[in-house]
Amino acid sequence: MQVTLKILRHDPAKNAKPGWQIYSLEAEPMDRVLDLLHKVKWHQDSTLAFRRSCGHGVCGSDAMVINGVNQLACKALVKNLGTTIQVEPLRGLPVEKDLIVNMEGFFAAYRAVKPYLINDEQPPERERLQSPEDRAVFDSSTKCILCAACTTSCPVFWVNGSYIGPAAIVQAHRFIYDSRDKGLRERMQALNASTGVWRCRTAYNCTEACPRGIPVTQAIEEVKRAMLYDRF
Amino acid sequence: MAHEHDVIVVGAGGSGLTSALYAAKQGVDVAVVSKLYPTRSHTGAAQGGIGAALGNVEEDHWEWHMFDTIKGGDYLTDQDAAELFCKEVIDAVIELEHMGLPFDRLPSGKISQRRFGGHTKDYGKAAVHRAAHAADRTGHMILQTLYQQCVKEGITFYNEYHVTDVIIEGGVAQGLVAYELASGELHTCKAKAIVIASGGYGRAWKTTSNAYTLTGDMQAILYRKGIPMEDMEFYQFHPTGLFPLGILLTEGARGEGGILRNDSGERFMERYAPTIKDLAPRDMVARAMYMEVREGRGVGTRKDHVLLDLTHLPAETIHKKLPDISEFAQIYLGVDPTKQPVPVMPTAHYAMGGIPTTLNGEVVIDGNNTVVKGLYAAGEVACVSLHGANRLGTNSLGDLVVFGRRAGIAAAKYAKEAEFYDFTSEVLGPTRERIEKILGTGNGPSVADLRAELQQSMQDRASVFRTESLLQEQTEVLKELFDKYEKVVVQDRGSKYNTELVEAIELGYLLEVAEATVHSCLNRRESRGAHAREDYPERNDKEWLKHTLVYKCPGNKVKFAYKPVVLGKFEPKARTY
Numbered sequence: 156m157q158v159t160l161k162i163l164r165h166d167p168a169k170n171a172k173p174g175w176q177i178y179s180l181e182a183e184p185m186d187r188v189l190d191l192l193h194k195v196k197w198h199q200d201s202t203l204a205f206r207r208s209c210g211h212g213v214c215g216s217d218a219m220v221i222n223g224v225n226q227l228a229c230k231a232l233v234k235n236l237g238t239t240i241q242v243e244p245l246r247g248l249p250v251e252k253d254l255i256v257n258m259e260g261f262f263a264a265y266r267a268v269k270p271y272l273i274n275d276e277q278p279p280e281r282e283r284l285q286s287p288e289d290r291a292v293f294d295s296s297t298k299c300i301l302c303a304a305c306t307t308s309c310p311v312f313w314v315n316g317s318y319i320g321p322a323a324i325v326q327a328h329r330f331i332y333d334s335r336d337k338g339l340r341e342r343m344q345a346l347n348a349s350t351g352v353w354r355c356r357t358a359y360n361c362t363e364a365c366p367r368g369i370p371v372t373q374a375i376e377e378v379k380r381a382m383l384y385d386r387f
Numbered sequence: 388m389a390h391e392h393d394v395i396v397v398g399a400g401g402s403g404l405t406s407a408l409y410a411a412k413q414g415v416d417v418a419v420v421s422k423l424y425p426t427r428s429h430t431g432a433a434q435g436g437i438g439a440a441l442g443n444v445e446e447d448h449w450e451w452h453m454f455d456t457i458k459g460g461d462y463l464t465d466q467d468a469a470e471l472f473c474k475e476v477i478d479a480v481i482e483l484e485h486m487g488l489p490f491d492r493l494p495s496g497k498i499s500q501r502r503f504g505g506h507t508k509d510y511g512k513a514a515v516h517r518a519a520h521a522a523d524r525t526g527h528m529i530l531q532t533l534y535q536q537c538v539k540e541g542i543t544f545y546n547e548y549h550v551t552d553v554i555i556e557g558g559v560a561q562g563l564v565a566y567e568l569a570s571g572e573l574h575t576c577k578a579k580a581i582v583i584a585s586g587g588y589g590r591a592w593k594t595t596s597n598a599y600t601l602t603g604d605m606q607a608i609l610y611r612k613g614i615p616m617e618d619m620e621f622y623q624f625h626p627t628g629l630f631p632l633g634i635l636l637t638e639g640a641r642g643e644g645g646i647l648r649n650d651s652g653e654r655f656m657e658r659y660a661p662t663i664k665d666l667a668p669r670d671m672v673a674r675a676m677y678m679e680v681r682e683g684r685g686v687g688t689r690k691d692h693v694l695l696d697l698t699h700l701p702a703e704t705i706h707k708k709l710p711d712i713s714e715f716a717q718i719y720l721g722v723d724p725t726k727q728p729v730p731v732m733p734t735a736h737y738a739m740g741g742i743p744t745t746l747n748g749e750v751v752i753d754g755n756n757t758v759v760k761g762l763y764a765a766g767e768v769a770c771v772s773l774h775g776a777n778r779l780g781t782n783s784l785g786d787l788v789v790f791g792r793r794a795g796i797a798a799a800k801y802a803k804e805a806e807f808y809d810f811t812s813e814v815l816g817p818t819r820e821r822i823e824k825i826l827g828t829g830n831g832p833s834v835a836d837l838r839a840e841l842q843q844s845m846q847d848r849a850s851v852f853r854t855e856s857l858l859q860e861q862t863e864v865l866k867e868l869f870d871k872y873e874k875v876v877v878q879d880r881g882s883k884y885n886t887e888l889v890e891a892i893e894l895g896y897l898l899e900v901a902e903a904t905v906h907s908c909l910n911r912r913e914s915r916g917a918h919a920r921e922d923y924p925e926r927n928d929k930e931w932l933k934h935t936l937v938y939k940c941p942g943n944k945v946k947f948a949y950k951p952v953v954l955g956k957f958e959p960k961a962r963t964y
Contacts, residue, residue: 168883185719197835201887202879208598211634211715213527214427230718251569252884258424271535272487282484284496290489297489297521297528301426335487 158182158233160191162203163243164253173250176200184234188221188242192228192254205254212366215302218245219254225304225364245307247316261303264319267345270326273338289334296329296374298367305361305371311354318354319345321361321371328374331381339385352379388574389812392418392543393802395563395578396795397550397605400428401526401784402766403584404533405791406748406798410582411540413799418543420550420565420576422600422889425534429586429598430787433526434711435639436518437788438506438781439480440473443497444516449473450956451508452517456782457957459505459668460739460775461916461926463618463934466955468746468771475792476785480519483788488532490521491708501708502642505668505779511964514642514666518781523637523711529784548574549889551818553581553608553762554810560762561808564818568889571882573815579802582794583609583742583750583764588900590893592735592850593842596625596635602893603900605768606741610899614752614759615936615948617770618740619900620907620918623778624851626672628734630692632719636712636731638780641665643708645697647676648728649684655693660964667964670777670917673733677851680732687730694728733851737783738767739774739917740907743936743950746771748794754936754950761801765794772934775952776916825891831874834891841868841897849905854921858909865902866943872898903937906945911935928959 158180165173178195189207196203206216210229217228220243222236233240248256299322306312306320327346330336346352352375361371394410396403399421411417421428440447452473457464484490484498491499500516508515521528537544545565551573552564562577585605589597610616626647627636641647647665649655659675660667667675676693685691697705702725705713709724716722716729741764743751748763766787773786848861872895879887913927914920934950 166881166883168881185721196887197833201833201835201877202881204879204884204886208423208427208600209429209432210599211432211632211719213432213524213711214423214429214598216423216427232718255884262424266538269539271539278485280481282481282490282498285492286496287492287494290492293489294522297531298524299531300431300527329489330487333487333489 156182156184156238158191159239160195161239161241162253164203165250166252167250182233184232186233187229188231188236188240189217189228191233191240204252213300215300218302218304219243220245225308227302227304227366230366245303247307247313248303258303260316261306261322264323265301265326267319268323268327269338269342270330272330272333272336273341274335275337283335285334293329293332295369296325298369299325299329300367302366304364304366308360308364310358310360311356315354317350319350321375324352324375324378325369325371328378331378339381343382346378346382352382388572390574390576391807392416392576392578394580394582394798395420395576396582396584397563398428398583398585399423399425399544400584400586400766401430401529401533401787402791403582404530404537405788406582406584406765406795407542408533408536408540409792409795410799411542413796415799415802418545419537420545420548422547422549424546425544426530428530429601431527431530432596432598432635433784434523434635434637435503435642436501436520436525436781437480437529437784438503438517438779439476439519439785440517441477441480441498441500441519443493444500445508447508447515447517449477451510451515452506454510454957455506456773456779457775458511458962459779460777461962462775462932462959463772463915463952464775465772465953466957467953468773470955471746472773472785472789475789479785479788479792483529483532486532486536488521488528490519501639502666503780504638504641504666504672506781507663511662514663518639518642520639523639523709526784549892550605550608551892552814553612554814555612555759555762556808559760559808561810564815566818568884571885573818575812575814577807577810579805579807580761580763580798582748582798583768584766584791585768587738587767588897589735591841591845591897591901591904593846594628594631594633595735596628596633597735602896604893604896607896607899609742610903610939613938614750615743615938616740616903617743617936617950618772618934619903619937620911620935621739621776621916622735622904623669623737623739623917624673624733625736626669626676626733627695627731629715629719630730630732633734634715634719635734635736636695636715636729637709638669640695640697640709640712643704644700645695647672648694648696649679650686650690651684655679655684663964668777668779671964673851674919676733692730692732695731696728697724698726698728735850737778739770739772739776739778741768741770744769744771746793747797748790749797754948761805763794763798765790776918821892822888825875825877825888826880828874828876831876832871834875834877834887834894837868837871837875838894838897841901845901849908852919852921853908855909858905861905862909865898865905869898869943902943902945907935907937910947932959
């Protein structure tokens with residue numbers, strides 16, 4: 156089948172503004188958008204810049220806006236997108252070139268929530284015990300691949316880029332709800348700040364955008380709840 | 388720009404992050420250089436588990452694990468490496484748990500374990516539950532946990548920097564050169580010790596489970612500098628690649644009870660490995676699948692693949708224990724594994740061979756274990772040799788943490804006693820010349836066309852089954868590709884995020900590792916583990932119970948040397964399952 160691929164391209168070194176470039180391609184219904192981007196780069200216009208690595212949705216490199224929705228290019232199939240496919244860089248992060256955005260701020264927000272197990276007690280000689288039920292509580296937030304699809308779909312983040320955003324809060328959730336972790340209060344500083352969880356307006360964009368099926372908004376609500384209960 | 392760190396680690400996958408973490412704990416200044424962002428590395432794609440004789444589900448012993456590793460490696464495994472590994476991996480798994488890794492749990496609260504290919508109880512009697520797992524995203528959890536710890540430790544990261552050169556003078560590693568993708572700027576970094584942990588090179592083949600970025604960069608850089616590559620003929624093809632894409636479907640699927648079937652629905656592994664059947668080691672299963680297809684028992688309109696059947700398993704098991712691979716089958720093939728069997732065929736997966744090292748990760752350059760001072764390697768890029776001629780499933784994740792830790796600690800200890808060497812920006816010369824040459828070429832083949840030719844030719848002539856004539860042909864193909872590569876052209880002449888230039892440089896690396904691989908395949912006239920020569924179908928311990936060291940020579944030539952296999956507890960025996 157013939158597909159029209161419209162890519163919002165921008166080389167800030169050359170042009171002040173981004174512009175659409177249109178490519179016509181032969182594609183299969185089961186092709187990934189990543190395959191289309193490669194077809195362009197390898198056979199039509201090799202100056203096109205985008206990130207990718209694993210190619211099957213586990214590394215988080217190739218999140219972008221596809222037909223208006225945040226998706227991973229390697230998990231978005233042509234058969235679900237129609238014959239005109241529009242691709243743009245993630246919104247809310249500075250564009251470096253074409254589909255490549257600057258991820259530094261995103262990772263800074265991640266680091267701010269102290270995304271590591273906090274527990275100063277001497278661990279036992281063997282593993283710490285945890286029941287399957289306790290393990291299940293935070294299962295979905297362990298799936299996060301830090302692709303930024305959620306954070307860059309959030310209208311609050313678009314308006315105020317200093318909001319730590321859903322991805323960072325999911326990371327906080329992963330630890331706050333881990334029965335082995337004791338770090339809720341240490342994480343409060345970032346979560347309770349004016350740029351923290353209370354900015355969330357439950358738009359649910361993040362939940363829809365997550366390529367790993369994490370109920371992101373629910374996780375944010377659960378983090379709010381943990382913080383409230385901690386006060387009493 | 389010029390930088391300086393006591394220890395610099397190249398690569399941010401499992402072994403790189405482990406090395407960095409343990410080096411930092413020794414109190415030295417550590418930095419990690421990666422061509423990706425952290426957590427993008429391909430350790431994150433590992434699914435099934437990390438094997439360790441914890442004995443949480445049933446009786447298990449490190450000696451049993453050691454035997455399985457050696458037998459799985461078709462007796463080319465160095466037995467001192469296997470012994471140390473099987474003991475230390477138990478602590479390593481516990482340590483990962485203490486770091487916060489969310490392993491699946493048993494009702495007792497202990498870490499859950501599942502069965503995996505080639506892992507047995509009591510020296511081969513039956514399959515054993517040894518693979519500690521976190522659903523089918525164990526590698527993802529290891530990568531995330533290690534990165535979290537690096538964040539906690541405040542380790543410096545140079546993200547999206549491509550290492551282009553390692554400075555080695557007088558047998559001592561002194562630093563490296565890197566190309567910053569964002570700016571096109573070249574950087575030097577002085578280091579007292581360097582740990583290479585940059586992963587494998589599956590992209591030399593057309594069908595692979597490996598990321599686009601796994602192009603053998605550091606193997607090639609060191610190989611060009613005269614450092615040998617060990618056992619490059621042993622490259623693993625994972626049996627269950629999603630057909631035809633090659634995306635990995637974990638062996639854990641068979642560990643949970645999945646069965647491989649041919650066109651008549653027969654469980655064909657019963658004929659090839661009567662005792663452990665579908666849980667035979669990967670080399671044997673991959674060959675069995677090829678044999679089925681070759682003898683006309685393949686599935687599909689072209690009869691070119693077989694099926695992985697999970698339909699007899701409870702849907703709950705599949706959803707809980709194998710959620711990611713179920714999703715892959717759904718998305719990429721439209722197949723629901725709870726209802727339909729999944730088309731699979733072997734996919735290029737893992738390099739047993741690589742940069743030769745000692746048990747502490749020190750890089751060596753000959754059969755006498757002469758060390759390059761200050762240079763270390765760990766993980767898939769290295770060859771200890773733990774995996775011998777064929778790696779067992781789950782032993783790669785164990786390798787990353789056990790030998791990553793050893794290399795990191797050894798590098799830090801060495802760095803504490805060492806001084807920085809003086810070098811100037813002159814060391815940028817060779818990298819600058821290479822980049823200018825590629826950017827300055829006006830007319831010639833494209834990177835994409837040459838790479839496709841390389842990948843197809845490797846697939847056709849140097850994959851699961853090998854013969855003298857096809858390998859010989861492939862050496863000629865490679866010579867031509869090297870010639871064409873001299874004239875490779877890129878269109879993008881910019882300095883910011885010039886990903887085309889990077890792909891061109893990576894293609895050069897792929898050619899080098901392909902050369903080392905094909906010549907090593909041609910040289911070894913026997914069949915052992917993953918190296919199956921149709922013209923020499925038997926294992927030949929008398930002549931070939933030894934490791935290959937391949938050196939690059941001028942004019943597309945190579946020379947060979949050998950290293951004895953470290954034997955011990957387990958005498959080489961016929962390998963049946």
